[in-house]
Amino acid sequence: MFLGISSVKAAESNVMLSEQMFTLNNLWILIATVLVFIMHLGFATLEAGLTRAKNCVNILFKNVMTVAIGLLTFALVGFNIMYPGNEWTIVKWFGFAGFGLNCPEGAAGLINYNGGNYSYYADFIFQGMFAATAATIISGAVAERMKLTSYLIFCTLFVGIVYPIVGSWGWGGGWLSDLGFKDFAGSAFVHSVGGWGALAGVMLLGPRSGKYVLNQSKAIMGHNMPLAAIGVFMLWMGWFGFNGGSVFSADPEALSLVFVTTTMSAVAGIATANITSWIISKKPDLSMVLNGCLAGLVGITACADAVTVNESLIIGAVSGVIVVLAVLGFDKVRLDDPVGALSVHLVCGTWSVLATGIFCEGISFATQLIGVVVIGIVSFASAYAIFGVLKVTLGIRVHKEEELRGLDIGEHGLESYSGFQIFDCQ
Amino acid sequence: MFLGISSVKAAESNVMLSEQMFTLNNLWILIATVLVFIMHLGFATLEAGLTRAKNCVNILFKNVMTVAIGLLTFALVGFNIMYPGNEWTIVKWFGFAGFGLNCPEGAAGLINYNGGNYSYYADFIFQGMFAATAATIISGAVAERMKLTSYLIFCTLFVGIVYPIVGSWGWGGGWLSDLGFKDFAGSAFVHSVGGWGALAGVMLLGPRSGKYVLNQSKAIMGHNMPLAAIGVFMLWMGWFGFNGGSVFSADPEALSLVFVTTTMSAVAGIATANITSWIISKKPDLSMVLNGCLAGLVGITACADAVTVNESLIIGAVSGVIVVLAVLGFDKVRLDDPVGALSVHLVCGTWSVLATGIFCEGISFATQLIGVVVIGIVSFASAYAIFGVLKVTLGIRVHKEEELRGLDIGEHGLESYSGFQIFDCQ
Amino acid sequence: MFLGISSVKAAESNVMLSEQMFTLNNLWILIATVLVFIMHLGFATLEAGLTRAKNCVNILFKNVMTVAIGLLTFALVGFNIMYPGNEWTIVKWFGFAGFGLNCPEGAAGLINYNGGNYSYYADFIFQGMFAATAATIISGAVAERMKLTSYLIFCTLFVGIVYPIVGSWGWGGGWLSDLGFKDFAGSAFVHSVGGWGALAGVMLLGPRSGKYVLNQSKAIMGHNMPLAAIGVFMLWMGWFGFNGGSVFSADPEALSLVFVTTTMSAVAGIATANITSWIISKKPDLSMVLNGCLAGLVGITACADAVTVNESLIIGAVSGVIVVLAVLGFDKVRLDDPVGALSVHLVCGTWSVLATGIFCEGISFATQLIGVVVIGIVSFASAYAIFGVLKVTLGIRVHKEEELRGLDIGEHGLESYSGFQIFDCQ
Amino acid sequence: MKLIIAYIKVERLNAVKQELYKNEIYKMSVTNALGCGQQRGYHETYRGTDVEVNLLKKLRLEIAVNSEFVEQTIAAIIRGAKTAEIGDGKIFIMPLEGCIRIRTEERGEEAIG
Amino acid sequence: MKLIIAYIKVERLNAVKQELYKNEIYKMSVTNALGCGQQRGYHETYRGTDVEVNLLKKLRLEIAVNSEFVEQTIAAIIRGAKTAEIGDGKIFIMPLEGCIRIRTEERGEEAIG
Amino acid sequence: MKLIIAYIKVERLNAVKQELYKNEIYKMSVTNALGCGQQRGYHETYRGTDVEVNLLKKLRLEIAVNSEFVEQTIAAIIRGAKTAEIGDGKIFIMPLEGCIRIRTEERGEEAIG
Numbered sequence A, B, C: 001m002f003l004g005i006s007s008v009k010a011a012e013s014n015v016m017l018s019e020q021m022f023t024l025n026n027l028w029i030l031i032a033t034v035l036v037f038i039m040h041l042g043f044a045t046l047e048a049g050l051t052r053a054k055n056c057v058n059i060l061f062k063n064v065m066t067v068a069i070g071l072l073t074f075a076l077v078g079f080n081i082m083y084p085g086n087e088w089t090i091v092k093w094f095g096f097a098g099f100g101l102n103c104p105e106g107a108a109g110l111i112n113y114n115g116g117n118y119s120y121y122a123d124f125i126f127q128g129m130f131a132a133t134a135a136t137i138i139s140g141a142v143a144e145r146m147k148l149t150s151y152l153i154f155c156t157l158f159v160g161i162v163y164p165i166v167g168s169w170g171w172g173g174g175w176l177s178d179l180g181f182k183d184f185a186g187s188a189f190v191h192s193v194g195g196w197g198a199l200a201g202v203m204l205l206g207p208r209s210g211k212y213v214l215n216q217s218k219a220i221m222g223h224n225m226p227l228a229a230i231g232v233f234m235l236w237m238g239w240f241g242f243n244g245g246s247v248f249s250a251d252p253e254a255l256s257l258v259f260v261t262t263t264m265s266a267v268a269g270i271a272t273a274n275i276t277s278w279i280i281s282k283k284p285d286l287s288m289v290l291n292g293c294l295a296g297l298v299g300i301t302a303c304a305d306a307v308t309v310n311e312s313l314i315i316g317a318v319s320g321v322i323v324v325l326a327v328l329g330f331d332k333v334r335l336d337d338p339v340g341a342l343s344v345h346l347v348c349g350t351w352s353v354l355a356t357g358i359f360c361e362g363i364s365f366a367t368q369l370i371g372v373v374v375i376g377i378v379s380f381a382s383a384y385a386i387f388g389v390l391k392v393t394l395g396i397r398v399h400k401e402e403e404l405r406g407l408d409i410g411e412h413g414l415e416s417y418s419g420f421q422i423f424d425c426q
Numbered sequence D, E, F: 001m002k003l004i005i006a007y008i009k010v011e012r013l014n015a016v017k018q019e020l021y022k023n024e025i026y027k028m029s030v031t032n033a034l035g036c037g038q039q040r041g042y043h044e045t046y047r048g049t050d051v052e053v054n055l056l057k058k059l060r061l062e063i064a065v066n067s068e069f070v071e072q073t074i075a076a077i078i079r080g081a082k083t084a085e086i087g088d089g090k091i092f093i094m095p096l097e098g099c100i101r102i103r104t105e106e107r108g109e110e111a112i113g
């Protein structure tokens, strides 16, 4: 009898306990949201720093608008496409749970939501911050020559529809998750999706004028290296929330490991990118080291929770090498990507997903490969279609004269560094 | 009997439970403090970016000193004016609980302090970070022409005395809180107080030389747009702590909602500020979009915990429109505010308080209006008085020659960008 | 009997309770890690801002590499030298627990690790972030003239070996901790160690060319004050994790106090550095105020958990005065330290350790002094030896011509601000 | 044809431009220069060390005019730039042998305006 | 000897340099300038206020040549810089009395190339 | 009166100024320029691509002097600027027809110093 009573007490106490754990986990998701948020500043400053001063307002503008577009479309449709629950229209391939946010009343939107780790709103805001990053990746690759309005339209469609559809296959419980495909924090669903979109854009836009002259590739220097460095540090900082938040709880074992693997992959990427580029170009190249850091971060993103520290070092080290080769390779095939978005997000994102198949127990390499291929085809094709339609309608590229003078004057009528004497004859 | 014993156990367990919840809530307040802290960097870089290179050292200097002045005066007197407890001198209008910090001993300063959510010191440091922001708002509005020493004196008096007196009416349990006035995180007590101070300063200082020439308003361009963008992102990041910390616990329901409403209002502000300014000036204007973001953030601050997501979108959207109109309006009436502080903090802060009366259940619009009016009169009058006395004694404006050459050389004998060729003939 | 049963329940409940507390404390350590991480951005931007544009890529490069070197060496050997457990080779002076990370299996690496506050991996990553800061301090002092490869080699040896050996004496349970030496968060083990290393470097390198001409010290202006200000704010932000994380739990009493003392010391440092430098040079000097802020932060680091708020104000105020005098003093004796690293980290770090002996109950001033002296001798001597060997082998200083043209072109073949007209004839 | 080079104070540019416009001189080129003249420099302080800055920021105008416009151009510059304080600047007049408008390849006096 | 000063559009520099190289003129100095010419400026908008920018970014080339090279230099500049649109720029020719190579202290026509 | 234009290496400015001061030449104007001369450029690497930079940073001095000062000015510049290495720079001497001090409206040789 008292046993019974004791049990009741214990049960009550359990409820209280889990309420606290819920509060704690929920708090971590929200803090991780802040960290992912600051990645947008990271993208904005990195992209601005690695391009020319005359296009800097344009890049900042795009990055600010991208956050707004990302969150507004995600609230309107994206969240409910990505997480359709049981509302699959095309089974496990496309679902839509209705417009707008519909937080379940009471405990259903709180402690009973998704198994007691975080609330509906925390889920939405964390996922919403992710959504915009996919578009931001593209913004860097098409920088310095793309028409603003076309970018904004592209961004709206890509983030609002393509991104969540693809995401639903894995994170929303769709066919890829049924297959056992693993993408921990978004190497495939965020980075490679953005990367494929970027590839479509780069192909349809063509290189910046002056980039390839008489069979030769010319370097078009970024205008502000401290800004680029700020960008990388901000992105790295945000990655603690990107990967750490994807643990979806503050579980000490998983979270601590994720922090370590994420960091070690980044530093390994720095080290090998440095060595690789030093060997190739005989100079220690800051821009390559910065890309190496991001390469390591992307490289570990699909499996940060499921590898050992040594494996994370290997993954990061490989990322650092391939990002340098990829930058040189894309340049060879005349895909002009001013900030290295293709190399970092597409190439290393893909490597990350495959590495998951190699290093993680219980994950099939074949499944990972299927995921890579299908995600690639769908993302690239959709992006190509949207860019293509825009190209023949509104146009996607600014006039040559505007490009030469800079998009800041051309599109915005505003200079980035008013008063500074800037000499740029590219 | 065993029931009794079980109860004792349960009670003990309860104590332990609440100790943990206390630790958790307290931790969140401290993390929110870090986020609010970084808003000072946000203000510093935003203000620096939107003004000219020749005044940049001066702005950075003011912003660093403002943090120091804010926290030192808050520790000395402000905290005990703002939260007088029962020590009201003029009932519910002015109280003072003595100089310095007096943390109650033992549990009274910890778990028993203010209902078990956070400790005395956490309370102080979180509130102290808020205090300085009110002054920082003013620093932007009076930029590029105000004498440094006069600013420092003004700042000391305004943050040390005016800010906490007004704040005590609502947050310290004064007459406004008795009336049921709602200002969740400080649209009135922080933003509008700072905004009224800024208005007094702008009026008494007059416009920057060269701003209004022959019946025409001239644009005086900010010198560094990436810096301004960094500022806005840092402020936004800080706002998660500003609004989120004002929940005063890590309560998952309230905190998650606040994160969502804060973000959605900001993105709605970006969107509508973009549309409004694009229509008016035919160009997508980065500086307006940045102000629109801040407008949305200020707009939601009074009621972020008590509106629905849709309401937050409306509030943010309205903020984005009115901030653009306000910038143009202030310019028309020749109130020269280099960074848009009046439009963002005063206008949108006021809108936020009134919106609370419109959208929040149980909040009387009339009370909100009374709050707006009385806070406005007292803040403006005090600021006007302090600025006025300074004007006739020390002077508040630098000499015209110093203004032309820049305050960096004039006041500090130091350039911001040594070596850079800067051409500025305004 | 039921008592027994109840006890069992209570015990179980206790376990669950402490699991939650463990999760919470562990989370705080990880968040503190993120904050300490961002200090690297702070160092990078502060050092870049206070030096010339022509050496900016070099400084950014060094700071990025330093993070990588710090974490890689710490993982390989540093962590196991610093925390040898019982594996002392030379009793209480040197120990080594083996190569690489060896997280104990199961609960031993989690809740049972180090008394239930944080996991093995959280411990490693937090400590690893600290490690790199010691080297970063040096990077600033030797800026604008040191050969890159020699710096990288020095950094590897100093952070990988010297730093953890010295650290093991106190934090690893070595002889200094046995003596009762107190260094809460690293004024001695991080800041002074880095500072002594910097002193050795500055002595062996000699001043930058053009710094001392005809018995006169010339000012060599920093090129970007907003960048320097960003650096200081980032460092300050990080310090909440540096000191706050060193509480090693989220204990509300200790953590709240640490936040307050850390902040108040910083603002006191700002105030007194401002007054001191204003008196001496008749102008409000931004660079001194920024150093004053850091001085206050370093000054409180050894005892932030064990002083009253008033004591923290005193400590910070003293730091602000001595940092200004130290900057002037080092300049007098022709130790050319471009960013003030010696004054901030060495002088104020030492002051902090001694202040701990003065203000903290139960701490012997004599012990603190012994610590200061022995740590100083060993750090300085090791750094001098490493730099010395490098000097006679690879060389540590770039050629004069390279120095004049700037290390960015000389070492990296890359400019920081491509396109900007920069006029620098120093 | 003459080439007129004028060094003026940075903040006088707008006034000078207005005076030139009044005289229907619309074409000119401006560069920024650092000048050492009679004007003493000013002192900066950086990290406690005093620096004398004796290269002051000036603007350099270059105006090519036909010979008959020289005097009125000079007068306009003086009206716009003069504050009667040290540092007001200086005007130099140089012979100009040829002038070509790139767009039309016109030469000589035609091309100048 | 003559000193040729040319104001050109910023984006034409590479083309001008190539044309000069073809004519074996390798030596020149470039500064950036702001120019008022026939070309109308453009409008910027900042915080809702419209600004007319009428000082446009130009490059200023300075090329010292021996007299017999003047015409071909001018021709090369025109080939590189001409787009036949307003704003193409202008070339000025001035007499040059002396030229010294600092390194060797050579003087005159020897020193120029 | 002559106008002396000198292109020198950036890092020689202080030395040149000192030599000029010793000769009591205190007035000058300095601008930064990019120069193509005999000196080869250097290579930069950016994101793996090699760039040849052949416009090197130089300083351009402009010194107006009375004719009798020309030789000593040239000598002073050479003393300050010469390192006997490629890239030392060049001096040009041009005729100067007029000089006006804006502050006092003095003209000619009076105004120059």
Ligand SMILES: Nc1ncnc2c1ncn2[C@@H]1O[C@H](COP(=O)(O)OP(=O)(O)O)[C@@H](O)[C@H]1O
Binding pocket: D007, D033, D034, D035, D036, D037, D038, D039, D056, D058, D086, D087, D088, D089, D090, F027, F028, F029, F030, F062, F063, F064, F065, F101, F102, F103, F112, F113
């Ligand atoms: N002899 C000269 N040669 C070259 N530039 C000169 C000369 N004299 C004056 N200048 C330029 O004119 C500027 C103004 O000189 P300033 O000190 O005002 O002369 P003054 O005192 O004669 O009016 C100087 O900063 C310098 O740029």
Ligand SMILES: Nc1ncnc2c1ncn2[C@@H]1O[C@H](COP(=O)(O)OP(=O)(O)O)[C@@H](O)[C@H]1O
Binding pocket: D027, D028, D029, D030, D062, D063, D064, D065, D101, D102, D103, D112, D113, E007, E033, E034, E035, E036, E037, E038, E039, E056, E058, E086, E087, E088, E089, E090
């Ligand atoms: N008379 C002049 N004096 C000085 N600079 C001139 C003169 N005329 C033209 N320039 C320079 O040449 C640039 C190009 O002039 P532009 O408007 O193209 O002339 P045009 O219409 O005659 O081709 C101008 O921006 C200015 O820098």
Ligand SMILES: Nc1ncnc2c1ncn2[C@@H]1O[C@H](COP(=O)(O)OP(=O)(O)O)[C@@H](O)[C@H]1O
Binding pocket: E027, E028, E029, E030, E062, E063, E064, E065, E101, E102, E103, E112, E113, F007, F033, F034, F035, F036, F037, F038, F039, F056, F058, F086, F087, F088, F089, F090
């Ligand atoms: N003929 C010229 N016309 C214009 N500028 C020149 C000429 N020759 C040299 N210069 C300028 O002088 C600078 C130094 O030239 P440099 O390569 O040192 O010549 P040298 O090899 O003859 O000493 C060049 O960078 C350029 O700015």
